[in-house]
Amino acid sequence: MLSRTADHLFWMARYMERAENTARMLDINMEGALLPQTPEQEARAQRSVLKISELEDMFDARHPGSRSREDMLHFMVADARNPSSILSCLQATRENARAVRGTLTTDGWETINFTWLEFTQRLANMELQTSPDALFEWVKYRSNLCRGVMQGTALRDDAFFFMQLGAYLERADNTARILDVRFADATPNSREAARQLEDFYYWTSILSSVSALEIYRKVYRDVVTPARVVELLILNEQMPRSLLASLDGVCDTLAKLRTDASKECERFAGKLRADVLYADIRQILETGVHAWLTQFLKRVDELGLRVMHTFLMLPIA
Amino acid sequence: MQIYDEMRQDDTVRSHYARFSRWLAQQRPETIARKRAEADVLFRRVGITFAVNGDLSGTERLIPFDMIPRIIPGDEWRVLEAGLRQRVQALNLFLHDIYHDGDIVLAGRVPAEQVYTNAQYRPEMQGVDVPLDVYAHIAGVDVVRAGAAGEFYVLEDNLRVPSGVSYMLENRKMMMRLFPELFVQNRVAPVAHYPDLLLETLRSIAPEGVDDPAVVVLTPGMYNSAYFEHTFLAQQMGVELVEGKDLFVDDNYVFMRTTHGPRRVDVIYRRVDDDFLDPLAFRADSALGIPGLLTSYRAGRVTLANAMGTGIADDKSIYPFVPDMIEFYLGEKPILNNVPTFQCRKPDDLAYTLAHLPELVVKEVHGAGGYGMLVGPASTQEEIETFRALLLARPEGYIAQPTLALSACPTFVEAGIAPRHIDLRPFVLSGREVSMCAGGLTRVALREGSLVVNSSQGGGTKDTWMVE
Numbered sequence: 093m094l095s096r097t098a099d100h101l102f103w104m105a106r107y108m109e110r111a112e113n114t115a116r117m118l119d120i121n122m123e124g125a126l127l128p129q130t131p132e133q134e135a136r137a138q139r140s141v142l143k144i145s146e147l148e149d150m151f152d153a154r155h156p157g158s159r160s161r162e163d164m165l166h167f168m169v170a171d172a173r174n175p176s177s178i179l180s181c182l183q184a185t186r187e188n189a190r191a192v193r194g195t196l197t198t199d200g201w202e203t204i205n206f207t208w209l210e211f212t213q214r215l216a217n218m219e220l221q222t223s224p225d226a227l228f229e230w231v232k233y234r235s236n237l238c239r240g241v242m243q244g245t246a247l248r249d250d251a252f253f254f255m256q257l258g259a260y261l262e263r264a265d266n267t268a269r270i271l272d273v274r275f276a277d278a279t280p281n282s283r284e285a286a287r288q289l290e291d292f293y294y295w296t297s298i299l300s301s302v303s304a305l306e307i308y309r310k311v312y313r314d315v316v317t318p319a320r321v322v323e324l325l326i327l328n329e330q331m332p333r334s335l336l337a338s339l340d341g342v343c344d345t346l347a348k349l350r351t352d353a354s355k356e357c358e359r360f361a362g363k364l365r366a367d368v369l370y371a372d373i374r375q376i377l378e379t380g381v382h383a384w385l386t387q388f389l390k391r392v393d394e395l396g397l398r399v400m401h402t403f404l405m406l407p408i409a
Numbered sequence: 410m411q412i413y414d415e416m417r418q419d420d421t422v423r424s425h426y427a428r429f430s431r432w433l434a435q436q437r438p439e440t441i442a443r444k445r446a447e448a449d450v451l452f453r454r455v456g457i458t459f460a461v462n463g464d465l466s467g468t469e470r471l472i473p474f475d476m477i478p479r480i481i482p483g484d485e486w487r488v489l490e491a492g493l494r495q496r497v498q499a500l501n502l503f504l505h506d507i508y509h510d511g512d513i514v515l516a517g518r519v520p521a522e523q524v525y526t527n528a529q530y531r532p533e534m535q536g537v538d539v540p541l542d543v544y545a546h547i548a549g550v551d552v553v554r555a556g557a558a559g560e561f562y563v564l565e566d567n568l569r570v571p572s573g574v575s576y577m578l579e580n581r582k583m584m585m586r587l588f589p590e591l592f593v594q595n596r597v598a599p600v601a602h603y604p605d606l607l608l609e610t611l612r613s614i615a616p617e618g619v620d621d622p623a624v625v626v627l628t629p630g631m632y633n634s635a636y637f638e639h640t641f642l643a644q645q646m647g648v649e650l651v652e653g654k655d656l657f658v659d660d661n662y663v664f665m666r667t668t669h670g671p672r673r674v675d676v677i678y679r680r681v682d683d684d685f686l687d688p689l690a691f692r693a694d695s696a697l698g699i700p701g702l703l704t705s706y707r708a709g710r711v712t713l714a715n716a717m718g719t720g721i722a723d724d725k726s727i728y729p730f731v732p733d734m735i736e737f738y739l740g741e742k743p744i745l746n747n748v749p750t751f752q753c754r755k756p757d758d759l760a761y762t763l764a765h766l767p768e769l770v771v772k773e774v775h776g777a778g779g780y781g782m783l784v785g786p787a788s789t790q791e792e793i794e795t796f797r798a799l800l801l802a803r804p805e806g807y808i809a810q811p812t813l814a815l816s817a818c819p820t821f822v823e824a825g826i827a828p829r830h831i832d833l834r835p836f837v838l839s840g841r842e843v844s845m846c847a848g849g850l851t852r853v854a855l856r857e858g859s860l861v862v863n864s865s866q867g868g869g870t871k872d873t874w875m876v877e
Contacts, residue, residue: 194644
């Protein structure tokens with residue numbers, strides 16, 4: 093298929109996945125706000141959302157000194173100048189889809205197009221102000237719907253695999269970020285850090301944000317502990333949003349897309365997957381989750397670049 | 410001026426509209442309103458939109474769709490079809506002739522300066538052989554009915570990159586979705602096979618020796634006003650939709666960049682104007698084209714549809730000579746009328762035009778899309794004076810025609826149903842064979858009294874039925 097087409101499909105899927113994960117994160121953040129919190133905790137929760145997406149600087153530039161929830165929500169959801177806002181992600185999803193709409197199934201294109209049209213309508217109806225939880229729920233639902241429509245209608249050809257590749261890569265990145273934020277926050281060994289890490293509500297909210305709370309209970313049938321959360325979200329192959337499962341998806345898809353020139357890319361992905369598969373959870377906890385995840389995110393980023401250079405930006409023959 | 414009404418003659422409904430008219434009388438206004446809203450949502454969801462020229466905000470608009478079909482009875486259609494085939498055949502012979510020996514010029518039937526000094530004439534094409542000697546593979550000829558008797562007139566032969574066929578197809582789909590019962594009651598000739606006819610035409614013009622040609626559709630990109638149509642046709646034909654940057658020329662062959670490396674391309678259905686096709690040969694600032702394409706094309710390694718240089722045949726300054734072409738090349742009488750045309754380059758014609766501006770339609774010879782024209786009866790004194798100055802400054806740049814009383818078709822408007830002027834763009838495909846779908850795209854001028862049907866000027870569209 094055309095490299096440009098593959099590029100659009102890859103980014104279309106990435107942006108949709110990112111929109112969903114941002115909605116998940118904000119949804120959990122909203123729920124957290126319902127619990128008794130000190131103003132300091134509340135402010136930290138706001139910042140953590142920005143931190144996960146590496147958007148603190150941009151936010152501060154747009155809203156100097158602001159710590160208000162409203163500003164943060166608007167910035168993350170409806171700000172067209174924030175390229176990672178849900179609005180921007182859904183628009184990018186739709187624009188990429190429009191560029192290759194002939195490659196998508198009619199059902200697929202209509203689902204994406206309608207998602208964009210209705211999202212802007214919902215923003216115009218002030219839904220972010222009146223019932224943000226319903227809005228986030230809806231974004232999650234539309235992403236699930238898009239995925240399902242593609243699964244249910246698309247020919248299993250390269251076009252489909254490039255979408256999957258984009259979604260898996262983005263998911264690996266997003267899950268790692270969601271997990272990393274509290275670890276990045278905590279100064280090792282401080283009493284404050286220890287207390288935070290024990291925080292039951294915090295860990296259950298992380299699990300919920302990736303739809304993993306029920307899965308956790310099923311897998312462990314025991315109290316929620318940080319070590320197990322880390323284990324579940326990094327190492328559990330059966331947990332669909334875990335790092336390992338995402339990398340499995342990346343590697344399987346790359347095998348299907350194999351070309352004469354893709355061996356290096358596949359090797360890089362395979363090595364990353366092996367490092368996660370054979371990682372020792374105790375060791376990760378000892379050396380520091382944050383350091384491990386930082387390393388991981390860097391390699392996922394590198395993998396994304398390699399995919400682009402291998403398939404999407406071919407030099408003239 | 411008496412206006413031909415497509416549906417009624419005096420007070421009786423024309424027989425080919427009888428069934429539809431009975432059906433329409435039974436519909437409740439609420440039902441119609443609901444269906445209209447439904448159509449709007451469907452068009453938007455499918456994303457059948459167009460971008461407006463000069464509107465940089467990238468806003469997409471829907472072309473208004475009117476639910477009352479334009480119906481053409483079978484016997485009238487057959488005359489029209491024969492006339493269109495005849496006309497396009499003659500135009501293709503003309504193109505081959507002027508890019509080779511120029512017999513028609515030598516015979517004194519078309520003035521040499523009208524051809525060889527015309528900006529639309531491409532010297533690069535002189536002496537170049539194209540497969541099957543066909544140049545205009547896809548023609549979208551604009552036809553109107555006028556006068557009390559509703560005679561057919563050809564208004565324009567669009568031989569460059571005519572658009573609109575996707576609306577013909579989508580309008581039909583929409584009508585069948587909204588009112589399936591109508592298609593049970595009326596025997597409407599189908600149009601859905603157009604993409605197959607198009608693909609067959611494109612495959613038939615592949616360079617010699619290519620058995621299984623790779624066909625692509627070349628688009629200027631998603632910000633082009635007809636982008637929806639480009640992607641629609643590529644999808645319907647099951648071929649790649651490419652942009653200039655997806656293609657490159659190596660050793661005179663054209664390739665596309667794919668995830669598996671370069672792949673040969675044999676036929677390009679290009680929806681990009683000549684000027685933008687090859688930055689090495691034409692506009693160097695064009696980012697839409699493919700460097701080296703012209704050389705590859707002239708070497709016969711790739712076929713372009715339509716050919717380069719077809720603009721010379723649909724130019725408004727050449728238009729008055731089409732009936733001559735038909736007689737010259739085919740030895741036949743033209744079946745369809747030409748609109749009487751004043752060529753303002755001629756002093757007499759210019760003098761007449763200047764004296765009758767309020768009754769005439771004045772068109773720029775190289776213009777298209779309803780831009781750069783004056784509709785005398787609908788213009789203010791000021792607009793007329795502006796055009797007078799333009800005419801005096803550059804008479805050879807204009808032609809003038811009497812204002813035709815275009816036929817009118819009942820159309821849904823704010824106040825209910827009222828007649829609005831319409832035209833028709835049937836599509837003629839020429840490859841190894843000439844093929845057509847029965848019908849075409851009917852455009853309707855939604856403003857009361859307006860004669861301008863272009864979508865860029867507030868026109869809408871209708872489904873077009875050929876019924877037996």
